[in-house]
Amino acid sequence: MWCLRCGDCCTETEMLLSRGDIERLERNGYPREFFVLFDREGYAKLRNQHGHCVFFNVEARRCKVYESRPLGCRLYPVIYDEEKGIVVDEVCRAQNKFSEKLLERKGKKVLRLLKRIDAEAEGRRNMQQF
Numbered sequence: 001m002w003c004l005r006c007g008d009c010c011t012e013t014e015m016l017l018s019r020g021d022i023e024r025l026e027r028n029g030y031p032r033e034f035f036v037l038f039d040r041e042g043y044a045k046l047r048n049q050h051g052h053c054v055f056f057n058v059e060a061r062r063c064k065v066y067e068s069r070p071l072g073c074r075l076y077p078v079i080y081d082e083e084k085g086i087v088v089d090e091v092c093r094a095q096n097k098f099s100e101k102l103l104e105r106k107g108k109k110v111l112r113l114l115k116r117i118d119a120e121a122e123g124r125r126n127m128q129q130f
């Protein structure tokens with residue numbers, strides 16, 4: 001397990017959510033008003049509370065929904081940077097544990113996820129559903 005449980009990636013999160021993420025977390029008993037924030041472009045993001053993601057247990061330094069966490073959280077610390085493309089987030093303290101192979105594999109999934117999230121946001125803009 002490479003995660004150091006520092007909680008940095010769950011602090012002031014801007015993690016994007018897909019429709020699948022939202023529906024899965026709703027099925028687990030969380031109303032979407034609790035954890036989803038829609039921005040002006042129709043993108044769904046995780047909400048923060050007191051500086052952390054609403055699902056972050058500060059005392060235990062754990063994710064409360066680890067088994068059903070958003071796909072972007074599963075793929076983290078591999079992210080898409082608008083200038084550099086697919087990279088390992090420099091915020092992650094375990095960033096050196098990532099091989100090129102893993103970066104490539106997770107990177108492909110990040111790109112597919114972002115494509116889906118972009119399409120979903122466009123759909124919301126068209127339908128004014130946010």
Ligand code: SF4
Nearest residue numbers: 010053055056063073
């Ligand atoms: S859902 Fe879990 S892993 Fe993702 S940002 Fe929130 S607390 Fe962290």
